[in-house]
Amino acid sequence: MKMFYQQFLAFFLMITITLLTLGMTFLGLSRSMFYQNTWDRLQDYAYAVKTQAMDIRQGKDSKVVVDKKKLVITEQMLSGRHIKIRIYTEPDKLIFPDSKKATTKISSKCWSKLKRGQSVRAKTSDSRGFFKDSNRQLTNIYEPYLDIKGNLMAVVSVGTVMNGIEENLKEIKRNLLYAFFTAVVLGTIVIFVLTHYFTNRITKIQRATRQVANGDFDxxxxxxxxxxxxxxxxxxxxxxxxxxxxxxxxxxxxxxxxxxxxxxxxxxxxxxxxxxxxxxxxxxxxxxxxxxxxxxxxxxxxxxxxxxxxxxxxxxxxxxxxxxVLAKTNFDATSAINDVVSQLHKMAGDVGDRFIVKLPPLLNVYADKDRFIQIITNIGKNAVQFTRDGTITISGEKHGNDTMISIADTGIGMTDEEISNMWERYYKADPSRKVAKYGESGIGMAIVHQLLQLHHAKVCVDSAPGKGTTFTLLFPGEAIASDGSDQPQDDGSVVVDSRD
Ligand SMILES: Nc1ncnc2c1ncn2[C@@H]1O[C@H](COP(=O)(O)OP(=O)(O)OP(=O)(O)O)[C@@H](O)[C@H]1O
Ligand SMILES: [Mg+2]
CATH class of the missing domain: 1.10.287.130 (Signal transduction histidine kinase, dimerisation/phosphotransfer (DHp) domain)
Incomplete structure (x- = not known):
């Protein structure tokens, strides 16, 4: 079944059940309240009859005497309320209004209850024409009249017609039915709108899901x-x-x-x-x-x-x-760098470049010596490669435990974009340089980047087109460098930096 109908049916059933339950409860309560009130009233009349118009004449055979005059007047006064008073001495024998056989007999079950001193409430139909209009709904209360020993001497019956109550209840039922149908119609409209609104939203999500399944991620x-x-x-x-x-x-x-x-x-x-x-x-x-x-x-x-x-x-x-895997040791960076410089000396001379080395006599660095030389050679070669008739200054010093090495050239320099792309494999800022005399594959800096990451070293590139480039490397000391693993960090956030 479609979700729309499911929701609709669920809401509809909920409203119907709620309204029916409420209606039935309300009707039941009203009915019992009406009867309770009537019985309370009848009980008051019965009590008044017992105390005002009845007595027990003591003698050999004690018997009940009633003040018929008083009772007739009372009955006349209450005739507007359809009250009828009867006094029984036996289940089928009356002493008021007349001493005769009763047309409405009290059942033996009811009589035995009365004998125990309990009052009895009853609903009957007036099939015998107790009241002028026959076939009405009647309600009666039977009150026992006991002597001082607790023997049942007589029973006072006070009855009234219930047609007023039943009419009221019918009216309430009618109103409830109207309210029920109005609520169902209004509820159905609201449910329809709500269900439509919700299923519409679900359909939207479903449509979007299909679009994603078809490869549309926008x-x-x-x-x-x-x-x-x-x-x-x-x-x-x-x-x-x-x-x-x-x-x-x-x-x-x-x-x-x-x-x-x-x-x-x-x-x-x-x-x-x-x-x-x-x-x-x-x-x-x-x-x-x-x-x-x-x-x-x-x-x-x-x-x-x-x-x-x-x-x-x-x-x-x-x-x-x-x-x-790096074989890191502490060694003298000054002598390693001097070796690289003497190797690049001829290359530099060919293009009119001059090396200036500003290093302390002994500069300790913690690194893999071969890889360290590879890093300096690659950066140094690039400096020579991209500088004509200029200078390449290599300096270095200790920064606490760390070793700082800087390689600065006065060459062609790079733009910001070139700096950020420089570490990519096969990247060359100007592809026409691939016929340059030294180095042309564009892989040197990618390797430097990887090696620096393995050393947990930081690098800062400061460059401006036409002014030159400075690479500043910071190799961590033994304690710090040993903390990290020798795996390169893929986020690339540690080593590369630009001050440009
Ligand atoms: N000192 C520098 N001055 C100007 N540009 C540089 C400098 N160093 C690197 N570059 C730029 O970065 C690019 C990449 O350098 P990289 O060393 O990776 O490649 P390459 O030198 O062209 O080739 P090789 O693989 O032989 O080193 C260079 O082509 C150049 O454009
Ligand atoms: Mg190179």
């Missing part, structure tokens, strides 16, 4: 934060937002993967094409004898470049997957 449901359905809609919106974010991230990763594959292929193609061309020339004897040595040197250089590319990629992947 769908959002309007909410007013009123009830649980709004909460559900709010949660749904949250879910679609995070699904959208995940989808964007997946697309970004996919795009990145494509780029990496394309870049890797591109980086390898250049040296392979060079080697292939040279080999073909040699195979067909197209190369003069005197150029052959130069060709072999060129091929060796290209092969070395390929090997470096493969090794660096392997290094990068190892460090990302946590396979690269």
């Amino acid at each position: 769908v959002q449901i309007d909410t007013c934060h009123h009830d649980e359905l709004d909460d559900l809609a709010e949660d749904f919106n949250l879910m679609t937002r995070s699904l959208k974010e995940s989808q964007v991230e997946i697309e970004r990763q996919e795009q990145r993967r494509h780029e990496l594959m394309a870049n890797a292929a591109h980086e390898m193609r250049t040296p392979l094409t060079t080697i292939n061309g040279l080999l073909e020339g040699m195979a067909y004897g197209a190369l003069p004898e005197e150029d052959q040595e130069q060709c072999i040197n060129l091929m060796r250089k290209e092969t070395t470049r390929l090997i470096r590319l493969v090794n660096e990629n392997l290094d990068y992947e190892k460090s990302r997957s946590g396979e690269l």
